[in-house]
Amino acid sequence: MERILVERGGIVSEQPDTLAELAERRWRLALALTSVMLAVYFGFILLVAFDKPLMGTLILGDRVSVGIVLGALVIIVAPALIGIYVRWANRVYDPALHELARARREAAVAPAGSDELPEPPAPVARARAAADEVRP
Amino acid sequence: MILASIIEAGAGATAPTAQAAAPAAAPAKAAVDTALGQVNATAIIFFVLFVLVTLYVTRWAARKTRTTHEYFAAGGAISAGQNGFALAGDYMSAASFLGIAGLVSMSGFDGLIYSIGFLVGWPVITFLIAEPLRNLGKYTFADAVAYRLKQRPVRVAAAVGTLTVVLFYLIAQMVGAGELITLMFGIPYWSAVVIVGGVMLLYVLFGGMIATTWVQIIKAGLLLSGATVLAVLVLAKFGMNPLELFGAARAKYASAAPLAPGKLVANPLDAVSLGLALMFGTAGLPHILMRFYTVKDAKTARRSVAYATLLIGFFYLVTFVLGFGATVLVGRDAIKATGTNMAAPLLAEVLGGTGFLGFICAVAFATILAVVAGLTLSGASALSHDLWTHVVRKGSSPEHEQLKVARIATIILGVAAMGLGILFKGQNVAFMVGLAFAIAASGNFPALLMSMTWKGFTTKGAVASMVTGTATAVGLIAISPTVWTEVLKLGEAPLSLRNPGIVSMPLSFIVGIVVSVVAPEREAREGYAGAVSRMHLGADA
Numbered sequence: 001m002e003r004i005l006v007e008r009g010g011i012v013s014e015q016p017d018t019l020a021e022l023a024e025r026r027w028r029l030a031l032a033l034t035s036v037m038l039a040v041y042f043g044f045i046l047l048v049a050f051d052k053p054l055m056g057t058l059i060l061g062d063r064v065s066v067g068i069v070l071g072a073l074v075i076i077v078a079p080a081l082i083g084i085y086v087r088w089a090n091r092v093y094d095p096a097l098h099e100l101a102r103a104r105r106e107a108a109v110a111p112a113g114s115d116e117l118p119e120p121p122a123p124v125a126r127a128r129a130a131a132d133e134v135r136p
Numbered sequence: 137m138i139l140a141s142i143i144e145a146g147a148g149a150t151a152p153t154a155q156a157a158a159p160a161a162a163p164a165k166a167a168v169d170t171a172l173g174q175v176n177a178t179a180i181i182f183f184v185l186f187v188l189v190t191l192y193v194t195r196w197a198a199r200k201t202r203t204t205h206e207y208f209a210a211g212g213a214i215s216a217g218q219n220g221f222a223l224a225g226d227y228m229s230a231a232s233f234l235g236i237a238g239l240v241s242m243s244g245f246d247g248l249i250y251s252i253g254f255l256v257g258w259p260v261i262t263f264l265i266a267e268p269l270r271n272l273g274k275y276t277f278a279d280a281v282a283y284r285l286k287q288r289p290v291r292v293a294a295a296v297g298t299l300t301v302v303l304f305y306l307i308a309q310m311v312g313a314g315e316l317i318t319l320m321f322g323i324p325y326w327s328a329v330v331i332v333g334g335v336m337l338l339y340v341l342f343g344g345m346i347a348t349t350w351v352q353i354i355k356a357g358l359l360l361s362g363a364t365v366l367a368v369l370v371l372a373k374f375g376m377n378p379l380e381l382f383g384a385a386r387a388k389y390a391s392a393a394p395l396a397p398g399k400l401v402a403n404p405l406d407a408v409s410l411g412l413a414l415m416f417g418t419a420g421l422p423h424i425l426m427r428f429y430t431v432k433d434a435k436t437a438r439r440s441v442a443y444a445t446l447l448i449g450f451f452y453l454v455t456f457v458l459g460f461g462a463t464v465l466v467g468r469d470a471i472k473a474t475g476t477n478m479a480a481p482l483l484a485e486v487l488g489g490t491g492f493l494g495f496i497c498a499v500a501f502a503t504i505l506a507v508v509a510g511l512t513l514s515g516a517s518a519l520s521h522d523l524w525t526h527v528v529r530k531g532s533s534p535e536h537e538q539l540k541v542a543r544i545a546t547i548i549l550g551v552a553a554m555g556l557g558i559l560f561k562g563q564n565v566a567f568m569v570g571l572a573f574a575i576a577a578s579g580n581f582p583a584l585l586m587s588m589t590w591k592g593f594t595t596k597g598a599v600a601s602m603v604t605g606t607a608t609a610v611g612l613i614a615i616s617p618t619v620w621t622e623v624l625k626l627g628e629a630p631l632s633l634r635n636p637g638i639v640s641m642p643l644s645f646i647v648g649i650v651v652s653v654v655a656p657e658r659e660a661r662e663g664y665a666g667a668v669s670r671m672h673l674g675a676d677a
Contacts, residue, residue, distance in 0.1 A: 023668050027589060030263035038415070041256045045411050048249060048397045049404035055245075056396025063383035065395035071248040075452060078255050079445045082262050086442050094435060101673050 022096050029088060033081050044074050170474070170482060171490045174322055178494025179501075186358070186502045187335055193350045197343030204538045207344035208275040208517050209429040214349055216436045220443025223427050225352030227254070227418075227444070228359055228451055229507045230312060230500050231569060234477045236452070240459020241471050241479035244385065244394025247459055249401060251452035253411055257418025258445040265419050266441045267434035268588045268671040275521045276514075277425040277580060281587045281602075283670070284663030285595040287531060291522040293602040297579035298422040298522075300606055301572045302515035302549075303556070305423075306508065308568040310557025313504040319478065320497040326558055332501075333554035336509045340516070340546050345430060348509045355499075355506040360451060362499045366480070367454045369487040370461030378457060385463045394463060406634045410570065413637030417573030420580030423514035433674060458483060512549045519545035567618045570635055571609065578605030578640035586648055588671060591664040593648070594657035601648030608643055612636035 048055055048067065055067030201207050214222065232254060240247030273279030278294030310329055317328035339347045374380035385394045401407040418424065428437045462471055462479035465486050471479045481500070485493035520542040525533045533541070583601045586593045613619055613636050620629035633639065 019669060019672060023672050026672070034260055034263050037256055037259045041252065041415060042408065042411060044252065045249070045401065045407050046404065048401045049407050052397045056393060058386075058395065060379060061383070062386070063379040065245065067245050067397055068248065068382065068395055071245070071252055072453070074252050075255055075449050078259050079442070079449050081259050082442050082445050085263060086438060089435075089438060097672060104673075 019100055022093070022100070026089075026093060029085065033085055037078065037081055040074055040077050044070060170470075170485055171493060176321065176490060176494045176497065178491045179321060179497040180494075182495050182498035183501050186354070186498060190347075190351045190354060190502075191335075191338060193354070194339050194343035194347040197347035197350065200346055201342070201344045203535060204275070204521070204542060206346060207539060207542050208426070208513070208521065210345040210349050212430060212432050214430040214440075216431065216439035217443055218349065218353055219427060219431050219436070219440035220447060221356045222349045222352040222430070223424065223440060223444035224447040224451070225356035225359075225506055226423055226427065226510045227448055228356065228503065229309065230316060230503045231308075232451070233359060233363065233455065233503060234316070234480055234500060236455050237458045237462065237480040237483075238471065238476040238478065240456055241462035241466070242468060242476050243398050243400065244389075244460070244463070245396055246398045246400035248456055249397075251455060253414035254418070255445070255449055255452055257415050258441065258448060260415060261419045261424070262438065262441045262445065264585060265425070266428050266437045269425060269584070270428045270431070270434045270437040271671050271674045272588070272667065273429060275426065275429055275517050277420075277422060277584055278518070278522045281583050281598055282526075283587065284667045285587065285593075285598055285657075285660050288527050289595055289599045291526045293599045294580070294583070295518040295522040295527075297575065297602050297606050298518035299515055300579070300610070301420075301422060301576050302511050302518075303552075304568040304575070305421075305572040306511050306515075306549075306553045307556045307560050308565050308572070309504055309508050309511065310553050311560050311563065311565045313501075313508070314557055314561065316477070316504070317501060319474070320481065320500065325561055329554055329557040332505055332508060333550055333557065336505055336512060336553075337547065337550040339505075339509045340513050340550070341543055344542075345426075345513060348506075348513050349427075349430060351506045351509055355502045356447070358499050359503055360447065360454075362496055363451065363454045363458060363480075366484055366487065366492075366496070367457040367461070370457055370465065370483070373461075373465070378460075381457065381460050381464065385460050388464055389468070394460070403634075405638065409633060409638035410635040411637075412641055413570065413574040413577045413635055415577075416581045416641060417575075417577035417637075420576030420584065421573075422518065422576075422580070423510040425584075426514045426517060434672075455480075461487075508553065512546060512553060515549045516542055516545040519548070564623050567613065567623065570618075571613050574609040574613065574635055574637045574640060575606050577637055578609045578644045579603075580605070582641065582644040582648055586645070586652075588667070590652075591661055592652055592656065594652040594655065594660050596655055596657070597648045597652030600651040601644045604647040605640055605644030608640035609636045612639060 047070070055065065055070070057066045058064070059066060059069070200211070203211075205211055232251075236247050236251055239250060269277065269280050272283045276294070276298065278291045278298070281294055282290040310332065313332045314325040314329045317323060317332070318325050321328075339351055343350075371378065371381065374384065382395060428440075431437050431440055458480050462483040466479065466482045471482060474482065481493055481496050484496040488495075520538060524541045524545075525531065525538055529537075579602050582605060583598045586601065587598060612631060612633065615630045616634050616636070617629040617632065618634050620626050620631075
């Protein structure tokens, strides 16, 4: 019962690199974007901690400080990074996943016994090509 | 009071604990010319209207709630836009609205630091958690952690982490609710706690996740529109130009420099530690994570978190305008007289009269009610789905029994919330929200991330990571100035760090990695390929 899912692992090994590659590409982009957010946020915090005079400097006719402008920018960066990710996911990730899922369904209905797949089926190759197009 | 605790837990500012004395502060209205604290007909009408509408929604939801999948995950039928509002609703607590507006009004720029901390966790959820979590799990985040590991130990540890976060968060919300409502409506503390607990129980018990989601959506809509109208009224006084508003605040409090950093970030280590807890704690909050199961697939989960981030980011920008508006139009002395959390309601009164004050008070009440409902439901899911179904019944509990246990768990938590709310009356509980974030960041987030990204992660590693993270966070805050000195009054604290995040979160990762490497688990390694497939392609691939 607990280990029921392990058997599913067998399905994956049929196309070892395709899903693994796509998964790795997603994690790489995810980690890169997370790092950008981390750098921006902690950069802001450390500026506040170590350079208060700079953050308090008044600009734009003495009506706003550098700190407030930078803070508002951090608030805008967060959804902007998400926008980059969602755009990538819609254009590259989702279509590639869709192709992979279809290839699996086709492989599943293929006559039993024909276990020699000389080359990846066309959808897989297409998915691979699509995923290669935009490397994060 | 809720926010003040975070501040105290975090940045080391010796924030006045005026909030803790909020009920006592109610008579202070004599010093200020405000209707706050008096029986306000508009507030009562709006609040009763909100309760009636949401109870009607609950009745409708109750008819649709027949299975645990509907009770805990709204049948997976929530759309991306709806879930975006519900996530935002879960996150925009009264602490965010009243607390941050109050903090901005009194400290200017420093309030912005908090808004930002609360927002930056959302990209982390989007990139690292939302999609794989949706594909791996069913009702709780433990589903995802335990996917290829041994179910029982992982679920016990995850349930402990969930319940600890939920209880600290609940206490802070209930005590805050009691004090706020006493201050706003002039009713006794205990009756405020019982009203919040009782109405919340009706939502969750009968309407489950469907009702809780719609209560969040309605509340988020009310809160966002109320705050936006208020901000537009403020800006209208300054030619619709925020710069004019900031300039006016600077002119009025030139010596206090409201546009420059104040005392909040005094110690960089404390600031970074709090920042870590806020950023990664959001990605470990059980009531937020649970929302990703209410949508039909990973793509919808991704879209919903994007909507939520936009709404929350917009909300914090609006709150910043409200805070500065209160500084200029209400004045810091008048705000201070009511305990600093009332900046937004006082501003509403100045700009829109008693009627608008009543509306904003009712929205604040509704906000607490909705957040408490979400917390209770996620605690109930840990008790019934993780502990009962998977630990006691080893994964094979009949559907009707699961639903019954879920409802019993809901009642237990609802009653506990009311009891704790009354028990902690007058206590300084503000540190508890900061602590809840620290536990979520240290106990829940590392195990969740490692289980999804690292092939070599093991059952023992997961349990060790969750137990270490939770225990270290709680232990370190107990000996920090936040609790040792300010709550327990034991004198100088053994530890100078105010928020445990910078120690407890890395420690949780290290322990999880070391234990997994020292004692490898073959089945967990073999199961990873299946988990990867499921994480990306979902259940039906």
